[in-house]
Amino acid sequence: MSDKKQYTKIKILQTALEDIDKNGYEELSLRKLANNCGLTTGAFYKHFASKDELFMSLMLKLSVSLTENINLKSNEQYTPREELLHLGQNIFALFKEKTNLVDFLFFNPVAQSVYKQSSEVQNAFPLLRSVRTLINELIDYESLELDSTETFIKIWAFLQGYMLLVRNGVTEFDVTLLSATLNSLLRKDN
Template identity: 40%
Template sequence: MSYEETTNKIVASALDQIERSGDESLSLRQLAKSVGLTTGAFYKHFENKDALFRALTVIISTQLADDAKHQLKPNDSPQQQLLTLADVLLTAYQNRPNTMMFLFFNPVALATLNDKNTAFPLLEETQRLIRDLSEDYPSLDPQQFFVQIWSFIQGYGVLIKNKAVVYDQQLTADTLTALLGGVN
């Protein structure tokens, strides 16, 4: 098996383990064993657990951004496109709750998000949509709006993950409308 194939196998196994039981119980020793590697051989692919988590964060972000891009319709308004992105994320919270919790709340997520040398496609796509939206709402502060919508999606996602609520697309649409109502 090539270096790349082994790395891909490690990533796939780690993602599977995270979805099944969260990242807190992820053991590098067990992960290495699950893909037929010694712990020493594992470290040839990832320097440490943080490096693995950084890679997984970027991979999940890329997958979600790609999922959203496939669903975005170019002729839709920026507001509708932002709703589509929110739907992708909140549906993922419903279907892959541990993966979503890992993406947003793993120990290195914030450092990965703030690393200017690391691509974070989901963040980039969200910011692009907000920039596009600001053309329709000139008084919109993109940074403030990002915090508001991102906080809503994450908070609502956690409620969905914990089965405190059932995902309701209309609630998301109403919340976006309410947030934008305060902009004009």
């Protein structure tokens, strides 16, 4: 890929993230995005074949960025259970600070389709991969007789549902509730 084409693609991604951060993903217009990047709609499609392809690229970029910001494995003194709680707290802290970006990463239609794809596709997303790895480490570390896939689904569903409740003003984030729920989902008799 030429330097100019790579620069344009990076500009599109950055401009789209800024627009999503400001207005939410539902308001993203490809025509406006192309215009804000100094491109025609046709020129935009030379870089991304569809809005779904753009969203997939944005999700990968955002997943890398959020995972780095969360600082997984930042303190080797944490047990895997403590690290999972730390991860949850940091996701909610980022959600509070960058609601539209985290909302996009978790809830846009393309994100929902990723869960239906192979584990290879899912593992391309650092945040998903990190959560899965952490759950596997926790199960091994505590010798829990839990299915790692089922446990991941339960924890991921809880995080998503809790975020929706917080986003919609039904409740406020409470670290005690997060901790109690994670502990409940990770009981040996579960």
